Amino acid sequence: MDGLVIRDLSKTYYDIYAGEHVAAVEGVSLEIGVGEFVAILGPSGCGKTTLLNMVAGFIPPTHGEILLNGRRILGPGPDRGVVFQSFALFPWKTVLDNVGFGLKMRGVPREERDRVAREYIALVGLEGFEHRYPHELSGGMQQRVGVARVLANHPDLMLMDEPFASVDAQTRMTLQEELTRIWEARQPTILFVTHDVEEAVFLANRVTVLTPRPGRVRETVAVDLPRPRTWRHLIEDPVFKGLVARVLALVRTPAA
Amino acid sequence: MKRPVLRALRWFPGHPALAGAGPFVLLVAVWALVVELEIYPRAFFPGPLDVLRVFGSLVYKGILPTYLQDSVTRLAVGAAAGMVVGIPLGLLIGLHPASYRFFWPLIIFFQAIGDIAWLPILLIWFGFTLTTMTFVIVYTVIFPMIFNAALGVRTVPVEMVRAAQSLGASRWRILAEVLIPGALPNIITGLRNGLGYGWRALIAAEIIVGTSGIGFMMFDARRSGSVVEMILGMIVLGILWYVVDAGILRPAERVTIERWGLVRQAP
Amino acid sequence: MTARSRLGAAVWFAAPFVVLVLAWSAAVELYDVPLRVFPRPADVIQALAQQARTGALGNHIWQSLRRVLVGTTLAVVTSIPLGVVISTNRYVAALSAPVLRFFSVLAGIAWIPLATLWFGYGFGAITFIIFNAVFFIVLYNTILGVTGIPQALRDAARSLGASRGQVVTEVLLPGALPNIVTGIRTGMGFAWRGLIAAEIIATNAGLGYMLFLARDFYRTEVIVLGMILIGAIWVLIDRLILVPIERRTVERWGLARSAG
Numbered sequence: 001m002d003g004l005v006i007r008d009l010s011k012t013y014y015d016i017y018a019g020e021h022v023a024a025v026e027g028v029s030l031e032i033g034v035g036e037f038v039a040i041l042g043p044s045g046c047g048k049t050t051l052l053n054m055v056a057g058f059i060p061p062t063h064g065e066i067l068l069n070g071r072r073i074l075g076p077g078p079d080r081g082v083v084f085q086s087f088a089l090f091p092w093k094t095v096l097d098n099v100g101f102g103l104k105m106r107g108v109p110r111e112e113r114d115r116v117a118r119e120y121i122a123l124v125g126l127e128g129f130e131h132r133y134p135h136e137l138s139g140g141m142q143q144r145v146g147v148a149r150v151l152a153n154h155p156d157l158m159l160m161d162e163p164f165a166s167v168d169a170q171t172r173m174t175l176q177e178e179l180t181r182i183w184e185a186r187q188p189t190i191l192f193v194t195h196d197v198e199e200a201v202f203l204a205n206r207v208t209v210l211t212p213r214p215g216r217v218r219e220t221v222a223v224d225l226p227r228p229r230t231w232r233h234l235i236e237d238p239v240f241k242g243l244v245a246r247v248l249a250l251v252r253t254p255a256a
Numbered sequence: 257m258k259r260p261v262l263r264a265l266r267w268f269p270g271h272p273a274l275a276g277a278g279p280f281v282l283l284v285a286v287w288a289l290v291v292e293l294e295i296y297p298r299a300f301f302p303g304p305l306d307v308l309r310v311f312g313s314l315v316y317k318g319i320l321p322t323y324l325q326d327s328v329t330r331l332a333v334g335a336a337a338g339m340v341v342g343i344p345l346g347l348l349i350g351l352h353p354a355s356y357r358f359f360w361p362l363i364i365f366f367q368a369i370g371d372i373a374w375l376p377i378l379l380i381w382f383g384f385t386l387t388t389m390t391f392v393i394v395y396t397v398i399f400p401m402i403f404n405a406a407l408g409v410r411t412v413p414v415e416m417v418r419a420a421q422s423l424g425a426s427r428w429r430i431l432a433e434v435l436i437p438g439a440l441p442n443i444i445t446g447l448r449n450g451l452g453y454g455w456r457a458l459i460a461a462e463i464i465v466g467t468s469g470i471g472f473m474m475f476d477a478r479r480s481g482s483v484v485e486m487i488l489g490m491i492v493l494g495i496l497w498y499v500v501d502a503g504i505l506r507p508a509e510r511v512t513i514e515r516w517g518l519v520r521q522a523p
Numbered sequence: 524m525t526a527r528s529r530l531g532a533a534v535w536f537a538a539p540f541v542v543l544v545l546a547w548s549a550a551v552e553l554y555d556v557p558l559r560v561f562p563r564p565a566d567v568i569q570a571l572a573q574q575a576r577t578g579a580l581g582n583h584i585w586q587s588l589r590r591v592l593v594g595t596t597l598a599v600v601t602s603i604p605l606g607v608v609i610s611t612n613r614y615v616a617a618l619s620a621p622v623l624r625f626f627s628v629l630a631g632i633a634w635i636p637l638a639t640l641w642f643g644y645g646f647g648a649i650t651f652i653i654f655n656a657v658f659f660i661v662l663y664n665t666i667l668g669v670t671g672i673p674q675a676l677r678d679a680a681r682s683l684g685a686s687r688g689q690v691v692t693e694v695l696l697p698g699a700l701p702n703i704v705t706g707i708r709t710g711m712g713f714a715w716r717g718l719i720a721a722e723i724i725a726t727n728a729g730l731g732y733m734l735f736l737a738r739d740f741y742r743t744e745v746i747v748l749g750m751i752l753i754g755a756i757w758v759l760i761d762r763l764i765l766v767p768i769e770r771r772t773v774e775r776w777g778l779a780r781s782a783g
């Protein structure tokens with residue numbers, strides 16, 4: 001099957017302070033089809049970031065398997081691009097070089113690389129900032145670079161780890177609309193981790209709620225809101241508000 | 257009386273060039289005054305003019321320039337060797353937490369021994385030669401470099417490494433594109449510290465072993481009781497360090513670290 | 524930290540040295556190195572026993588430690604107040620900064636010729652060298668610490684009725700304490716190294732002196748013993764005394780990441 005398949009995934013740590021094994025994630029199964037936008041939602045400490053790190057290949061699972069396009073995931077790779085909460089831009093590279101990094105790793109020659117990079121820089125609305133350094137940009141702009149950097153590499157799957165948690169509320173709303181716009185235009189496959197219920201419902205077409213530690217799939221809610229989505233329209237929309245309430249209830253009340 | 261003085265003093269913080277030179281001018285003036293008042297016997301505490309006079313004569317005789325050249329060359333050679341060995345070693349040690357944990361006590365221990373404590377055994381092996389001096393300088397330069405390079409590699413944020421991984425970078429690419437630039441601020445700090453130590457080691461080595469150089473000149477002056485030469489030597493050292501710091505290290509930092517916004521103004 | 528993990532840490536710390544000593548023994552044996560060039564570990568241990576028995580070793584160690592203690596105390600007592608003044612008074616700061624920077628790099632070593640002239644050989648000159656080494660570092664760190672305290676904290680104290688002096692004792696000094704402690708630790712490191720150099724040149728007792736005396740008689744086992752002691756004593760002082768102090772001030776108040 002094409003897309004992401006997570007089967008019975010678990011991750012256990014040995015906690016030296018508690019002196020026992022602790023399960024961060026337990027028995028999670030999930031499927032994401034090509035071009036889908038799935039949000040993983042849950043309270044702090046529910047293991048959602050651990051889940052994302054396993055899919056990204058940064059940490060190995062204790063049990064279960066992860067398949068992308070039919071192949072097992074064995075470690076990090078350019079087929080799974082990651083957008084980090086802390087942006088993780090390379091401070092010694094310009095915006096242009098940051099966005100072109102993945103291409104450089106693949107050996108794409110400079111001219112082609114820069115051309116593609118400029119395209120994605122324009123896509124995220126940062127035209128004119130190609131030769132700036134990350135520290136000269138605001139948080140919101142830096143994250144746009146982070147998104148462009150991943151997109152420019154054409155990954156099969158885009159992983160986003162609470163990417164807008166480090167920016168202020170208004171910038172966040174702008175970035176959310178940008179991301180939606182980009183998704184609506186390009187349809188990348190996205191796995192989006194967040195703790196913000198409204199954000200999840202706004203962006204995704206499916207929201208998977210995890211239980212608090214150990215993280216298990218509680219329920220998945222389909223989000224059938226029409227696109228394009230903007231805050232202006234949705235903020236008063238009863239369907240949106242109903243979905244948010246429903247998801248919020250799932251997050252906040254303990255599982256039966 | 258107070259107001260105009262205060263107003264004049266207020267000038268200094270605002271004008272960088274003046275702020276740099278001003279206090280020195282004041283210091284020299286105070287120095288000259290103290291000497292004139294003969295608070296200490298002239299033989300023990302000479303004045304700026306005396307020092308200037310000796311400076312002139314030594315330059316004329318060609319002694320000072322030669323000594324200066326010797327000292328600087330030794331330091332340059334030692335520093336270069338220290339960098340070439342120390343930085344890669346430090347990077348290597350810092351790459352893996354286990355290797356860092358293993359080597360770190362050794363580094364601390366050998367750094368604690370210090371360069372001078374090696375002199376007796378070095379003198380037995382190599383005698384009063386250039387080899388001994390070079391060893392001492394390299395030894396002092398190497399430890400800050402190793403330590404700081406290792407620290408630099410270790411403190412590169414893990415997310416940056418992960419970002420590179422998720423963009424398809426191989427192990428070597430990560431080292432070259434992420435770890436080394438990321439470690440650069442610390443490497444330069446290591447370089448600054450290393451050079452500082454190297455200077456001191458150089459002077460000590462010249463005092464104990466030397467046949468030429470500024471350190472030697474100062475110690476020789478001690479023997480002949482020429483306080484002026486001692487003070488001159490100290491002043492030359494101070495100026496030289498200032499030059500190295502302002503002329504080499506600070507520009508290096510500005511072009512890399514400050515441009516990348518990794519550290520605000522270096523002190 | 525549990526006792527078990529402390530034991531683990533100690534083992535990890537000792538492990539590389541064990542490897543080193545083993546490699547040392549092997550190298551000396553393999554290459555048939557004569558005592559004149561480098562001693563075996565056994566020779567060094569013998570020298571240790573012998574020196575300890577005559578009490579000479581104890582005296583040397585005590586002399587060295589004494590100088591470090593006195594020099595450090597003097598330096599700390601003078602540099603901290605000066606640091607506070609420089610940090611709080613713009614004019615003093617502007618006047619003294621470049622001058623201090625200039626003198627700070629004049630290594631203690633460079634002062635030796637002058638110091639011996641002014642203070643004579645022995646305790647005075649060496650203590651001066653140590654003072655010099657510690658003074659500037661602690662001064663710099665004090666300034667760094669005090670100026671790093673957010674103005675908001677000072678304002679808060681004033682608006683709660685603190686006098687100028689109280690701001691210093693209740694806000695500035697505690698706030699700068701982590702930096703000051705780090706400075707003292709670093710300074711003592713420099714001082715220890717400077718001490719050895721000074722003892723070689725300017726006195727007749729102490730570890731540095733013992734080292735150089737042994738050289739005259741080609742007694743490499745005493746030299747190596749001295750080197751090991753110099754290294755080990757500092758590591759012990761640093762790790763067992765200074766680092767815990769640093770850790771307690773720095774980490775307790777959550778003011779910085781963990782001390783190295």
